[in-house]
Amino acid sequence: MRSTQRDGGPTSVIGRAFGLLAAFRPTDGALSLSELARRTGLSKATVHRLVHQMAEQGAVEISAEGVRVGTRLFELGQLAARPRSLRDAAAPHLADLREATGETVHLAVSDGAEVLYVQKLESRRVPDVDSRVGGRMPLYCTAVGKVLLAHAPADVVREVLAGPLERRTPRTVVAPGLLERELARIRETGVGEEREESTVGVACVASPVFATSGKVVAAVSITGRSTRVDPSRLAPAVRTAALGISRSLRSAGWLPEDVRSRPG
């Protein structure tokens, strides 16, 4: 490591560049160079140079208000293999599901110990659900998350069960044993439910999407106010949609491939 290099950070330029991008939180607008330097632990001079090089590539945009995530990154992100093939296969089924139930529907994949929302079709009602395409949630307390966790590799399950299960609402399942039993039930029934476990007032049903190999590659869900959405009533609908997506994936010949890019 470079003697002048500040501690803790990545040693490669690539690592620092993505560190800068990772400094942007979804609620952030434009960030100043100094703010970026503070968040990443890099020197102002380094941030200045890197940000300008990234702006040259369109990865960020510099304006009077500060630095923002660039449009080019949106464009490149649309090429991402996993979300793209899934979205293509799932789109019509999700549209039908939304149409049939009138509620917000999601498609999500698992990434580490979290769900990553890949697609969202909103209910025609006033927005109930504050999820976001590209947003993340923990695996253990959402319907999609529990479905994905139920079919996740053993080490991920172990990590989640061991890790602290934060109580996000009064109804969050924080007992590892209880959660484990629920995962088993999900594997039996093919659907996972959530009643105000991640957010008060919100209920959710989800079902797994299978690739040709039999591996679970995603999960579909219906989400809405718990006064309206009865998980057990909507279970057959999500299940049907999930099976439809699985079938479309098979005919598209999509292979899951065990991609776990980030070790650890």
Next chain:
Amino acid sequence: MRSTQRDGGPTSVIGRAFGLLAAFRPTDGALSLSELARRTGLSKATVHRLVHQMAEQGAVEISAEGVRVGTRLFELGQLAARPRSLRDAAAPHLADLREATGETVHLAVSDGAEVLYVQKLESRRVPDVDSRVGGRMPLYCTAVGKVLLAHAPADVVREVLAGPLERRTPRTVVAPGLLERELARIRETGVGEEREESTVGVACVASPVFATSGKVVAAVSITGRSTRVDPSRLAPAVRTAALGISRSLRSAGWLPEDVRSRPG
């Protein structure tokens, strides 16, 4: 420049990294390291190291089939400022427009001499239109493009009018004078039309979206088979939707800011 550095390429690591990402075309699946080296002009050794560093950040994913664009890039791309604020404001209006017309609707921004599609709601019919979110088209031969061009800075207009106007179909407008007059008409009427100018069998109407400042920041369009879509009949509908989005942008307090990140 590094004496060993191969000629032509960017000098910064950042430039090389985005060069690698730019090597992926929308139709590409996984690319081999050697293929990436060929496309970027970098040595195999450099590609090998960079790709592995990028994989550590999730920017790409390495599998047995080769290298793909990573899920993390999708996630980061969703944070991009311009698409995000536009999508948020436009979503309900686009849904209404699709509902009312039954045709495919688009939201697009201009980037250089091209349109970049930011959102797409497909017609419920069989897929007619092969556009793609994150995809690009020339400004001069599409309805959205011409609308955006009609309100673009003078230098962009000059560049497009001067540049070669490729004849993509028998109906493509390739005479600069004709195109210029059409842009003036678009500025008067507030709608742009396209009848099989970019793709045979496809017609399109578009209308501009204004930010608070009065600047045009995007365009909405209705697209479909030219046998069904009559641009002049659907013009009021797109116009209404575009004005609605403009109003939503105003109430959201979105400022356009002249971001032209990539010089030239």
Next chain:
DNA sequence: CGATGCGTTCGACTCAGCGGGACGGCGGTC
């Protein structure tokens, strides 16, 4: 009118990044 915080610039040090080249494995061809 000092204090604070911003973006920018300069300069000297140095190691991360560079490409050439070698290597082993794999699949097809003669």
Next chain:
DNA sequence: GACCGCCGTCCCGCTGAGTCGAACGCATCG
């Protein structure tokens, strides 16, 4: 089964791109 071509990977010596601290000019504020 020898050969060839292409693949991913690894090693190595060189060097300049990347690094940070520090200083600067400029707003804004109390």
